[in-house]
Amino acid sequence: LRDMHSPRAWMFLGGAALLIGVVAPLVAPAYMVPLLGKFLCFGIAALAMDLVWGYAGILSLGHGLFFALGGYGMGMYLMRVIAGEGVYRSNLPDFMVFLDWKQLPWYWHGFQSFPFAMVMSLVAPGLLALVFGWFMFRSRIRGVYLSIVTQALTYAATLFFFQNAAGFGGNNGLTDFKRILGASLHDPATRKILYLASAIALFGTYLLCRFVVTSRLGRVVTAVRDAELKSRFCGYESTNFKLFIWTLSAILCALAGALYVPQVGIINPSEMQPSNSIEMAIWVAVGGRGTLGGAVLGAWLVNGGKSWLTAALPSAWLYALGALFVAVTLFLPDGLVGLGSKVGSKFRSKSLRPPT
Numbered sequence: 001l002r003d004m005h006s007p008r009a010w011m012f013l014g015g016a017a018l019l020i021g022v023v024a025p026l027v028a029p030a031y032m033v034p035l036l037g038k039f040l041c042f043g044i045a046a047l048a049m050d051l052v053w054g055y056a057g058i059l060s061l062g063h064g065l066f067f068a069l070g071g072y073g074m075g076m077y078l079m080r081v082i083a084g085e086g087v088y089r090s091n092l093p094d095f096m097v098f099l100d101w102k103q104l105p106w107y108w109h110g111f112q113s114f115p116f117a118m119v120m121s122l123v124a125p126g127l128l129a130l131v132f133g134w135f136m137f138r139s140r141i142r143g144v145y146l147s148i149v150t151q152a153l154t155y156a157a158t159l160f161f162f163q164n165a166a167g168f169g170g171n172n173g174l175t176d177f178k179r180i181l182g183a184s185l186h187d188p189a190t191r192k193i194l195y196l197a198s199a200i201a202l203f204g205t206y207l208l209c210r211f212v213v214t215s216r217l218g219r220v221v222t223a224v225r226d227a228e229l230k231s232r233f234c235g236y237e238s239t240n241f242k243l244f245i246w247t248l249s250a251i252l253c254a255l256a257g258a259l260y261v262p263q264v265g266i267i268n269p270s271e272m273q274p275s276n277s278i279e280m281a282i283w284v285a286v287g288g289r290g291t292l293g294g295a296v297l298g299a300w301l302v303n304g305g306k307s308w309l310t311a312a313l314p315s316a317w318l319y320a321l322g323a324l325f326v327a328v329t330l331f332l333p334d335g336l337v338g339l340g341s342k343v344g345s346k347f348r349s350k351s352l353r354p355p356t
Contacts, residue, residue, distance in 0.1 A: 025192045033191045035307065037263045039300050040198035042283070044205045044256035046299035047292060049280045052249035054290035055213050056242055057225030061277045062150030063253050065157050066125040068272035070254030071261040072161075073111075073121030075174035078185075078262065080112040082178050094176070095169045105167045114181055121258040122251050129250030130243070137239045137246075142228075151274045161269040173268025180262050191263070198259045202296070205252055209292055212248070221245055282325050288335025297336060 025033050045067055052058045079093040090097045092104055110116045132153060141149055164170035183190040212218050224231045224238045232238050261267045270276075279302070287298025302324070309317045332339055 025195045030188045030191070033188070033195050034263045037191070037195040037198045038260060039303055040195070040202045041256045041260040041263070042299040042303050043202050043296040044198075044259070045253050045280055046283045046287070046295040047202075047205050047209050048249040048252035048256065050284045050287075050289065050292055050295035051209050051212070051252070052245055053281065053284055054292075054295070055218065055225065056221050056245045058242065058246060059144075059147045059281065060150045060246075060249075061147045061274055061281070062154040063250070063280050064274065064276035065154040065272045066129060066250040066253040067257040067260070067276070067280075068161075068267065068269070069125040069128070070121045070257030071267040071271060072168060072174065072257075073117055073124060073254070074258040074261045075177070075267040076108060076111040077114060077117030078177040078180060079174050080108070081180075082176075083112075085178070093169075093174075095172065095174075096167070099164055101167075108167070118258065122254050125254035126247055126251040129247045133243045133246040137242050151277070154272055154274050154277060158269050158273050161272065169268065171268065173266060173270075174261075175266040175268075177262065177265055185262055185265065194259070194263050198263070201255060201259055205255070206292060206296070209252075212245075213292070217241070217244070279321070282321065282328075284335075285325060285328050286332075286335055288337030291335070291337045294335050294337030301336075 024036055028036060045063065048066075049060070049063055052060055052063075083091050083093055092101055096104070111120070136146065136149060160166055161168050161173075162171055168174065177185055179185060180190070180194075183193075185191075213222075220231065220236050221241050224236065224241055228238050257267075257271070280299075283299040283302050284295045285298070286302055287296065288294030302321075305320070306317060309320055328335065
């Protein structure tokens with residue numbers, strides 16, 4: 001899959017798209033469709049993380065914030081369309097009536113429109129990433145210090161969203177969604193459509209990321225990652241390149257969050273806590289940094305294990321996740337994709353070796 005001009009790569013992508021986008025929701029039980037759709041959203045988030053970490057060398061521990069902001073944008077739309085149908089029969093969302101809000105906050109206006117909500121779900125996180133990234137990269141913050149700063153941003157936002165006065169539902173967040181574009185979210189057909197939309201978004205995100213990293217811009221970004229001072233000496237303003245990749249990655253992560261919320265039925269501040277951002281980094285590390293496809297594979301494998309372990313051994317999941325990250329760091333620095341490449345090259349070398 002590294003060579004997108006290869007017919008074999010396109011055949012593989014076409015087969016995978018058909019299998020994941022069409023066959024899976026038809027053969028899977030109805031209760032599994034939202035879970036599989038959630039995995040597709042995690043795949044988009046993993047691609048966003050791989051773009052900024054694997055290719056730009058920026059280890060962000062704040063991408064959970066962008067994921068959650070995209071989810072909140074969609075959640076605000078889903079809450080606005082059911083206003084007046086709850087217990088309090090008010091034009092305000094139920095949680096606002098319960099908290100004795102007298103009028104709708106200004107930043108909630110317009111979210112009764114689906115196109116407006118989708119645009120804001122992407123634009124708001126993108127603007128936050130652009131402004132924050134401009135100050136961060138202009139200050140020449142890099143390495144572990146950059147990771148700490150992004151984590152601090154996420155933690156501050158988490159504390160803000162936990163407050164009832166923020167107007168986003170506080171600790172409970174936004175939930176009890178019923179419809180999207182007039183269709184019931186509990187209808188199996190709607191769930192399959194949301195799954196299909198997530199599959200299309202995942203493959204579109206993959207192709208966009210592949211286009212970016214194989215373009216001249218992507219090669220410069222990789223050069224900045226490997227030797228920033230030399231790149232600047234050659235005339236490339238590294239700040240602009242890193243800022244572009246950072247902002248694009250944040251928007252893609254927000255897209256994943258916007259698709260995630262209608263399928264799981266809730267969004268609250270726990271989605272933006274730093275541990276979620278660390279999990280995203282683990283997905284990419286397990287699959288393989290700088291491979292795109294490996295990042296998606298890592299997201300699916302880790303979350304599949306999480307779904308099984310949290311049901312079978314709830315108290316063991318965090319220990320297993322930590323052990324997995326340590327093991328990958330020590331023994332599989334290139335992830336599962338790198339391991340597969342090494343095994344494949346050994347087999348090819350043996351098959352090409354002349355008989356003695």
